[in-house]
Structures are given as structure tokens and as C-alpha cells.
Amino acid sequence: MSVDPDTSPLAEVVPLGRVPPVACAVVAANLQAVLGLPTQVVAARQMPPRAHLRARDQYDAAPILSALRSEVESIRVRVGVTALDLCLPILTFVYGEALVGGRVAVISSARLAAWPHGTAVGTAAGTAAGTAEEPGLLYERLAKVALHETAHALGLTHCQDHGCLMAFSVGLEKLDSIHLVFCPACEHKLVVGR
């Protein structure tokens, strides 16, 4: 590692394949606001072909992370954003994945656009509550997953504080119950590591 990370305190958001620009903008805005890192959305990249698991029609997060790692030394953290469904060979799906302390993370919006009880956003049951709220909820979830995985990439592991962004969340209901903030202990770790 030849470049001192302190001289380039930058976070990069990389669209992987076709991603709505607003999704990347939301992620970048939250990284900058909550983590205090100047963040920029860079040019889109292709999904690494070897990440595609044909039999499952899903994308293995591990090869994506290793592809994102190239030249990461020049920045603080790089976050890939995709609309495709992520998984690990051993797990049926993940919302996102990161290398702990490895400065790279990848997140997916594929499983975030559903109401907690399995109704897809935008269907009749969903719209009853008011249409304006639905994209808002999706982006809030995306921001939470992005901050969670980015904190992993910066070296944090999970937190026992149920309201903290680093509390583990599987299931959208749980994800919706956590706040869009880190608890003081995790906040402290992030500041110290900055």
C-alpha cells in the first residue's frame, strides 16, 4: 500500500450494470452525510461474468468484491451498487456483502422492493398506503444496507445494539426497524478509523 489513505478521504459508488442513477445518488448522499466521507459516483462497470451463477441465475458477491478491489488503495472505500440478485455459494441471498476492513462492498436493490409481508411494492395492496411513500421506503432500505456494508468494509463487525445500523438485519421487517444511524460505539469506531 503506497498511497496514504488519509490524503484521499474519498468514497466511490460504482454502478454495476444498469442501475437507476437516483439509486446511486441516494447511496452517495448517505455515505457522505452519515460517514462524513466525500463521495462520488463514478462510471458504471460491467458485472464480472464469472460472478453469474447460471444454475441459480444469481450473482456471487465474492468475485464482484475481488474485482472491485483493484486499485482500491487510492481511496478509502468503494461500494458497488446493482439491481441484480446477489448471493453467496452457501447462502440463498444477501442484501449486500463486504470484505471486513477490505475497503470494498457491494449491495443490491433486488430484494428490497417488497413490503414486509411479501407483497411487491406497487401492487394493489402496496399502493393503498399512498404511492409517494414506496420509492422512499426502497431508497431508505438501500441507504441502510449501503451504510451497513460500507462500515463492514471499513472494519466494523456486527453490533449488539438493536437500533444500530450494524445490528444484523435479515428480513425486511427487521431492516425497517433499525434507524438510519450508528450507535455511539460504532460511530466512535468509524471516527477512529477515519
Add this chain to the structure above:
Amino acid sequence: MSEPLRVLVIDDEEAMRESLAAWLRKEGYRVSVAADGADGLAQLSAGAFDLLLVDMKMPGMDGMTVLERTREVRPDIPVVMITAYGSIENAVTAMKKGARDYLLKPFDPEQMLLVIERIVGHQELVRENEALRERLRQSARDGVGDLVAGSEAMVDVLELIQDVAPTDAAVLITGETGTGKELVARAIHALSSCAYGPFVVINCGSQSETLLESALFGHERGAFTGAVSTQRGRLEMAHGGTLFLDEVGEIPSKMQTDLLRVLEDREFTRVGGVKPLQSDFRLICATHRDLPARVKSGAFRADFFYRINVLEVRLPPLRDREGDVELLAGYFVEQIARKLGKTIQGFTSEGLRLLCGYSWPGNVRELRNVLERAVVICRADQIGARELTFLASEEPDAMVPMTLREAENSHIRRALDAADWNITHAARALGIDRVTLSRKIKRHDLSRTK
């Protein structure tokens, strides 16, 4: 949970092994990996692990063999088998051979976490239980913790507790008020085979017959006025654990018959219900009464007495526990002072003389109450005669100038302290009724100093 859980992943497929390891590391676990059974077992014998995740299908030594070997050398380490869809039979065989759980790959992250949490929860219980066991052993040796025992009388009790706990026999704990009967019941539960089950307490002396019946047996909705919803009773709640009947001597005769039937058939019905319910629990009872005498006089049913008194643990009164007052006093003062954020270095020699010279009719509970008050009013760094004036009144010299009114005041206060300010109990001890006692408390302007 400060120490991270140490997990060993044994899987021949690199992608599976590494992705699982990476994910678990993210979770905060300390993870080691092995690419085959032989390497896994070698790591197992060289290092410390809390959990093994083993793939069923591996070339060379398969997962089942790894499981068997692990059970032989480290039966304490839980093993979770990972298996492909379509080979559930293998998973079932593995469970029979002692695997704690299995996962069908690929699995949901949520499912994985549930399995681990269940195991961690169980491990923590085991650890807690071991810690308690160790504490009891320690207590027997050098007297630490709430069951302080320096005296021979109390060391004998602790040894007896360890002997009776693993049997499933009903235990009757006898001893004066304030000797710590519930503490002993809890210790027996914690050391018993149903330690993982609930510990359910009911005080049979503090409620009316109807309330006691419904508390024990539960009731169906509408069984009586006020029964607005169906309620489970303590008998039901204790299933798989321990039922502790405190003040068992106060149970009315008719209910003794009902309970006897429950103990014999392990079956009962809720008040107002018809459906027979089953409950399996260990029974521990406690009383400060002389039950054999009550049996003889006909006030207590003999058959019920023999059913609850399979094993007896007799707690000695504090005055018979030589040296324990000093040990307990030191322990309590430290505990209370820490709670109140005060620094108090034990007792002056005069304070200690007063403590050891007093007869402690209310036993450990009275000692605790007296010290609680002493710590609160203590302005020095040691507790001395000033904080224990009330004990001095028992000394012959101090007795002389006391008026009858003063004597009554002091006597009532002592009875209340001994009963932990339970008016019913104190009234019973004084041989007067509750109303009279309440009137006297008001007249003497007594209140709990805390």
C-alpha cells in the same frame, strides 16, 4: 458476550468454505477453515472451538466420520452438519449420532443465524450453570456469594444440596423465617437436570384460598366473577422445570388433597375447565412450620406431607452458624455499599462485637436489613456502634431505662425487620392480627428505613 465465538468450518469446496467463513467473520465470529476431515480434526485437537460446521459430502473422510470422531474426542463441542438438498436422510442420521443441527445448502442467512443463536444460547446456559456449580463448590470451601458458608452447619447444607439436586425427588426445605430457603431452592434447581426449564415460585401463605387455587391451577374464562380471560396456572408454567411452593404449611386441607392428586397423576384441570392438562415438574417446598407436629395434630394431611418430604434440607438458624455472621456481614456491606456508591471498610471492633452478640431472630434477612440501614446512615468509613444502636438495646445495660412503650416500639420494629416488613408475617410472629399491627405501626410512627 465479549469473547467472539470460535467457529471451525470443514468443507472441501473452496467457494462454499470461503464464502461461509467470510460471512461469519463479518458477523464478528473468529473463523478457521479446513479443506478436509483430517485437517479439521487436527485443528480441533490443537485449538479451542465453540462450534463446528461440517460438510456432509467430502472425498476421503466424510462428514459423518468427522462427526463421529468429534463426538469421541470433544463431545462438548456442538456440530452442525451442512448437507445438500435431497439428502435429508443423512441429516437425520447425523442428528441421531449427536449432531446439534443441520443446514440444507444453500441456506438463508436468517436460518443460519437462528441455528447459531440457538447453540450460543444453549452454550451460555451451560456455562452459566457451570459457573453456579463452581460458585457453590467455592461457597462450601471459603464462603462467597449469597450462600455464604464458613460454619460447619452450613457447609453440610451445601454438600447436601449438591447431593439432592441431581435426583428428581421432591425436596422439603425447612428453617426459620429469613434463613434463605428460596435461595436454596434456586440452587437445587440450577444444579438439577431441569436447570434449563423454568423455576416457578408461588407463596402459598400470602393469598386467599380462591386466589391461591386459581394461581396454582389456572382458570378458564368465566370460571368465576372477574375471570375475564383464560389464565394458565403455576402448575402449567412449571412444566419441564421446578415448582417451588413457599410456605407450603399454609395450604388449606382441601387443596392439599387436590395437589396430592396432581403429584400422583401429573394431571389436572383449570378452575372451571374440563380438559385434563399434563405437567411434569420437579417439586420443591419450603416451610418455617413444624409440619410433623401439625400432621400429628391433624392440621396437615399426612399423605401430602410424605409426598412433599421425600428429602429434607434443614437450614440452620443464623445463631447456630458459628462465624457466619461476620462473613455474611462483610459480604452484605460490600454489596450494599457498592450499590449505593459508598466506600465503607467493614466494621469497627465495637460494631463487630454488637453484630456477633445479637441473636438474629430474623436470621440472614434481618442481618441484611439491619446492614442496609446501617450503610445508609453511615457517615464514617466503618460501621460502628452509632449505626447499630438498635442492636445495643438487646444488651442488658441498655435494657434498663426503656419504658414499656419504648420496648413495644423496638419489639415491633424488630419483628417487622425480621419479616422483611411483610405485615401478615410479622403479625403472625407477634401473635396479633394484621389490623392491630397496622394500628400499632401508625401509633409508633414506624416506617421502613431505606
